[in-house]
Amino acid sequence: MATLALIAVTAVLAVLSLGAGPVALSPDTVTAALFGAGTEPQRIIVQEIRLPRAVLALAIGAILGLSGAALQGLLRNPLASPALFGAPQAAAFGAVVVIATGLADALSFALPVAAIAAAFASVFVLLAVAGRNANLLILILAGLALSALAGAGTALAVNLAPNPYAALEITFWLLGSLEDRSFQHVALALPFILAGAAILLANRNALRTLSLGEEAAQSLGVDVGRLRLAVIAGVALGVGGAVAVSGTIGFIGLVAPHLARPLIGHDPARLLLPSAAIGAALLLAADIAVRLIPATTDIKVGVLTAIIGVPFFLYLIVRDRRALTGGLS
Amino acid sequence: MSAAYLSARGLGVRLGARDLIANVSFDLPCGCLAAVIGPNGAGKTTLLRALAGLVPSRGEIRVGGSDAAALAIRERALRFAYLPQGHAVHWPLPVRDVVALGRYPHGATDPANLPRRDAEAVARAIAAADLGSLADRPVTELSGGEKARVALARVLAVEASVVLADEPIASLDPRYQLDVMALLRDTALGGALVLVVTHDLGLAARFADRVLVLKDGRLIESGPPSAALSPEVLAHAFHIGAFRAEHDGSPVLVPWVAP
Known part of the structure; x- marks a missing residue:
């Protein structure tokens, strides 16, 4: 029931997203233009400018929320998020290298391909460093080291940028945005996002057994090592595909499951779909907000999610401080 | 006693160069409550984890006539129910x-x-x-x-046909300790084989049909409580003695070190 309501809210936001912008369109006009009626400019604005943007906000927000919920289930820790394993940072690094070398201008598809490849590479290195039966503390520390490495690589690329314009382009790209995205971007990101989502959803019931701890889950017939690999691979696919076309959009993966729990409860399996719906709604809303906020320069959506998300992260740490000082189990 | 349902032969678990348990062999029938006792670090938890298939082990485990190592992870999960500590x-x-x-x-x-x-x-x-x-x-x-x-x-x-319970009564008050032990005994009476790791020798003496005594990773004694909790075994395993009595037809055992 709550899931249906969330999906309805997301659908409404998607329609509003098609109407918001310099040329404001009413939901009626949007629906008409979507199905081929309306004036030529209206059809172009809705179908070619705003529809890909709304589809990406929907898909990327959903996979970020889903990934966050899956990782929180895997790690049995409500502070987990995709960024914990360094995948988005690595994807951003891959993309930045392509921008800095000028390859992105020559080959429009080089940017997303590099981001996905780097997300994959970071996960493979993570698994190689941590080993097949590594405990969660080792995974988290290895993820921390990898995100720091990716951050250092990104800083180096900005440092070595051939001209100030390239450095500026990198910096803006890193902020995360859905502006000026076309259906080419959708076609590139969506298969990876869908594959990642399918892997995560297929493992939902095994995630629930992890509520009892890894040993008890294993004794119930869950191959915990395989489950861990599957979740990390699903997150890398989805987040890698997302970062490739949007840049880094943070904290939706962390926040969405927390908003879902009061509605759904704490069951890690039942949280997956509602977290995806809330993630999609959050990113759609944020992407509408950046178009409505009056500012001389465009505010990037990644900046907005971070400004709202980081204080929320701090609030969670303060709220759970007592439990957290017990250490990671 | 009826035929063995769970058998271990030369069971061993190594961690690096150290044997956590080595050469453990026993036969246990269905419908039996077996207490696993021994000093801290004797390998009690390791024995349960090896039986549940949670750590790689050497030697052979046979359960209900099949080789446990040959069972798929879900098949094994149907035969062994494992209750971890905590x-x-x-x-x-x-x-x-x-x-x-x-x-x-x-x-x-x-x-x-x-x-x-x-x-x-x-x-x-x-x-x-x-x-x-x-x-x-x-x-x-x-x-x-x-x-x-x-x-x-x-x-x-x-x-499951085998229940492996690791210190299920640790940190419980006396009433709950008795309740949990009675529940495990009823489970055994219902036909299951129950292995329970405990430090409570008194409850082991009262509820268990069989007692396995581990020390330094070796099984040093296995038998009915009267034999496996004898003064000689307790002196060897724990360096303690015990006060012994009988109450309502049940054995009473209180660990005791002479001052």
């Missing part, structure tokens, strides 16, 4: 859903949508552990004794 549940799930996780090896992977056979098994386990009034409460809000009973109910819901 009774941790990481999310505030309702008690009923936690107990229903015991049906996972049977293919009932969604507590919200249990087939009838599995729902009945969950109801039996909840009733056996006397959790009926708590079934809808979040498990994280319960007292330590209640959590221990939920953990036990989850293990009973598997309805």
